[in-house]
Amino acid sequence: GAVIDVSTGAVLWERAPTAALPIASLTKLMTAMVFLGTNTDWNQEVEMTAADNANVEGSFIQLQPGERIKVIDLFYSMLVGSANNAARALARSTGLSEAEFVSRMNAEAERQGLQKTEFHEVTGLDPENKSTPIEYARLASVAMRYSRISDALTRADHIFETTNTHRTHRVGNTDKLLGDRGVPLIGAKTGYLDEAGDALAMRVR
Numbered sequence: 001g002a003v004i005d006v007s008t009g010a011v012l013w014e015r016a017p018t019a020a021l022p023i024a025s026l027t028k029l030m031t032a033m034v035f036l037g038t039n040t041d042w043n044q045e046v047e048m049t050a051a052d053n054a055n056v057e058g059s060f061i062q063l064q065p066g067e068r069i070k071v072i073d074l075f076y077s078m079l080v081g082s083a084n085n086a087a088r089a090l091a092r093s094t095g096l097s098e099a100e101f102v103s104r105m106n107a108e109a110e111r112q113g114l115q116k117t118e119f120h121e122v123t124g125l126d127p128e129n130k131s132t133p134i135e136y137a138r139l140a141s142v143a144m145r146y147s148r149i150s151d152a153l154t155r156a157d158h159i160f161e162t163t164n165t166h167r168t169h170r171v172g173n174t175d176k177l178l179g180d181r182g183v184p185l186i187g188a189k190t191g192y193l194d195e196a197g198d199a200l201a202m203r204v205r
Helices: 024-036 071-080 084-093 098-111 133-143 147-153
Strands: 002-004 011-014 045-047 068-070 157-161 168-172 185-193 197-204
Touching: 002 133, 011 133, 024 071, 024 084, 024 098, 024 133, 024 147, 024 185, 024 197, 045 071, 045 084, 068 071, 071 084, 071 147, 071 157, 071 168, 084 098, 133 197, 147 185
Parallel strands: none
Antiparallel strands: 002 011, 045 068, 157 168, 185 197
């Protein structure tokens, strides 16, 4: 693990800070950053596919192939509830292929100077998505400067309606620290994968 001072970059605490490990759903902060760089229309409607729902163990929205959902609802569902099928559909909404989208994720990691951080897909379900504690702390500090990302990470839930079937969904935040008055939370993202164990990135005042 690692704790850094965002304003100075100073490392305040560390334990095996340079070991590259699976990061599970912490992947989604990079997915969000790359998505925001595409300037995709928030009100665009996306039709869910069987591929979006394939092998989405863990967190996902109960959406059927053919149901339509706005891009903004995919974005918030991905970050608030860590929904894996939302992450896939969000990346697809940009018009990029998955390979192109992942290439941009790795290019952004390189731009930030993250030498041991690598991505193979957009959800974090692949244990080959890896980073080190110190590199991920730096990545997260950049991600949480985006107002859309920080807004999503501090929402207790996100409620939306599919645009064609008009089904209402509530996606709850996966972070149990949210709302704890003893933790001055600015933003946090959780993750879990058998290969990664529990993962948490958070920024506090």
